[in-house]
Amino acid sequence: MYDVGVVKYKKPLESLQKAIELAGGFGKIGADTKIILKPNLVVWHEGVNFPKYAVLTTSRMIEDTIKLLIDCGAKDISIVEGSVDLGKKTKDSIIALAAKGLGYDVLKKRYGIKVIDALQSSFQKVKIDDVKLSVSTDIMEADCVINMPVLKTHSQAMVSLGIKNLKGVINIASRKICHNKDQNINLNYHLTKLMEMIPISFSIIDGIYTNDRGPSYNGRARRSNIIIASKDMLAGDLVGATVLGIDPATIPYLSDAATQNNRPVDLSDITVKGDVDIKNELKPHIWEYEQEDGVDMPDWMIRSGIKGISMPKQDLTICTYCAFLFNKLVMGLLMAKNKKQGYDDIEILDGKIQTPTAGHKHTILFGQCQVKLNKDNPLINHCVKVPGCPANEEDLYKAFAEVGIELPDDFSEWVEKSPELVHGQKYKNKPEFDPSFYTINQP
Ligand code: SF4
The missing domain is CATH 3.40.50.11440 (LarA, N-terminal domain)
Structure with a gap:
């Protein structure tokens, strides 16, 4: 025992x-x-x-x-x-x-x-x-x-x-x-x-x-x-x-x-x-982030009003490094100036095994694994690559521009602070969330 x-x-x-x-x-x-x-x-x-x-x-x-x-x-x-x-x-x-x-x-x-x-x-x-x-x-x-x-x-x-x-x-x-x-x-x-x-x-x-x-x-x-x-x-x-x-x-x-x-x-x-x-x-x-089979986006993205994006459910093959940059991609979708109009039918693929679906206007291949796997896939109309292992941040911003996603002017600075500005807000004025657990008391 x-x-x-x-x-x-x-x-x-x-x-x-x-x-x-x-x-x-x-x-x-x-x-x-x-x-x-x-x-x-x-x-x-x-x-x-x-x-x-x-x-x-x-x-x-x-x-x-x-x-x-x-x-x-x-x-x-x-x-x-x-x-x-x-x-x-x-x-x-x-x-x-x-x-x-x-x-x-x-x-x-x-x-x-x-x-x-x-x-x-x-x-x-x-x-x-x-x-x-x-x-x-x-x-x-x-x-x-x-x-x-x-x-x-x-x-x-x-x-x-x-x-x-x-x-x-x-x-x-x-x-x-x-x-x-x-x-x-x-x-x-x-x-x-x-x-x-x-x-x-x-x-x-x-x-x-x-x-x-x-x-x-x-x-x-x-x-x-x-x-x-x-x-x-x-x-x-x-x-x-x-x-x-x-x-x-x-x-x-x-x-x-x-x-x-x-x-x-x-x-x-x-x-x-x-x-x-x-x-x-x-x-x-x-x-997990719930996403019904056959539905284009995780439930929370639908609830947040994002339209015109197709994003298969994330699998086990995306590494932590790419996953952290992927958060910035998601933040871009949430914060873009033209979010309300709906995006222009953009498919986003990540990890090592996702494959495109026919009929989308644009397909973003996020990370070198995706670029290698799908860059010549005939099902893709307009292929937008975010190469690098992990995916390169500069190329992500170029990809946003190429598919018509209009980021706020200060996005790259703002997104660096977003863990504090967005996620930190969840715990404000809640005394049970005590930052002193993450410090050492000095005499
Ligand atoms: S591009 Fe590199 S970091 Fe990203 S999923 Fe592939 S092996 Fe992992």
């Missing part, structure tokens, strides 16, 4: 300590134990006060974990992560900027921890069956890796918990491989292999905030106050999905991971300990 501690977050340190004890404790830790914490810092927008609720691991959980490890005798603790680089030229690496913004610089001084940008460090090839990926050497050589994901949904993988969080410590080429176009070895398949590749000693799932339609800030966060702890990453993830109200048996990669390890997906080999009714504590979370 696998023990999973699930507690309500009530107090700093105390609540986490209880969850860890219920899960059986960290195990043997000493001054020589090389410990790595792997938070989820999926994205960082420097200079923009973007909402971090249920997007990033809270700094509260990070500091409490460090304190508890030090109480066990730990002296060698590093935080390792490789965030999505949005292509902005900055003097410091994204992780260095995020570390500063989240208060990790204070943790460095206070506890002597290190912060390592996985993408600027070395990788080593790891092979499991037919999958070979480049994994952070720091992670592979650690004595103890503590995985610290957020308790959140994911619009492709359904949930993003411990296993999904491991994608942050493989190199960029490997991340692209994970979003494979071959449906037999798709993202779900790669996630099950990642679980086998990377040895995790302990999982702490941070559910102080959870979200609908994650994994980023364009979903909606909730204050949920849950902490899940386990020595077994899969057990933690199965419980995490259940807490989110999503049956793990319906989540392809969790169900496959359980089956491949001869384990039940129904939690029957897990002992849940703590004061939380995992099936009823939270209202079920929604993970």
Whole structure:
């Protein structure tokens, strides 16, 4: 049986300590134990006060974990992560900027921890069956890796918990491989292999905030106050999905991971300990952007009054990098000066497998994979390419102009700030959304 501690977050340190004890404790830790914490810092927008609720691991959980490890005798603790680089030229690496913004610089001084940008460090090839990926050497050589994901949904993988969080410590080429176009070895398949590749000693799932339609800030966060702890990453993830109200048996990669390890997906080999009714504590979370079969746009785009666009439902093959730029495309559709008139029958294709439908006036091929796949497709009348891997932002703006989408004059500056100006507004004047969870108190 696998023990999973699930507690309500009530107090700093105390609540986490209880969850860890219920899960059986960290195990043997000493001054020589090389410990790595792997938070989820999926994205960082420097200079923009973007909402971090249920997007990033809270700094509260990070500091409490460090304190508890030090109480066990730990002296060698590093935080390792490789965030999505949005292509902005900055003097410091994204992780260095995020570390500063989240208060990790204070943790460095206070506890002597290190912060390592996985993408600027070395990788080593790891092979499991037919999958070979480049994994952070720091992670592979650690004595103890503590995985610290957020308790959140994911619009492709359904949930993003411990296993999904491991994608942050493989190199960029490997991340692209994970979003494979071959449906037999798709993202779900790669996630099950990642679980086998990377040895995790302990999982702490941070559910102080959870979200609908994650994994980023364009979903909606909730204050949920849950902490899940386990020595077994899969057990933690199965419980995490259940807490989110999503049956793990319906989540392809969790169900496959359980089956491949001869384990039940129904939690029957897990002992849940703590004061939380995992099936009823939270209202079920929604993970996807609904779009009826055969309908041109996601429901929310129809509701927002967009007309003249055809956009197939997004699949598992679009990488996170292209997906972040795709958000800007969507923002352009929402903000264009001529939105009310309706657009001129524009089809938009992304990822690695979408194909055009006959009869549209214009087809935008978003990203190099699309350009390669469909540039000569005879079903396309007017082909508008946004090449690049990931798709190039300048070319996106040219594409808008070419299909008659009239962006506001200051759009490119505005869209950089949109995580704050649009998504940040959802949490204004709601005291349960407390930004201090993402900072470290200074004396
Ligand atoms: S073009 Fe986009 S979807 Fe294709 S491999 Fe590059 S980042 Fe991934």
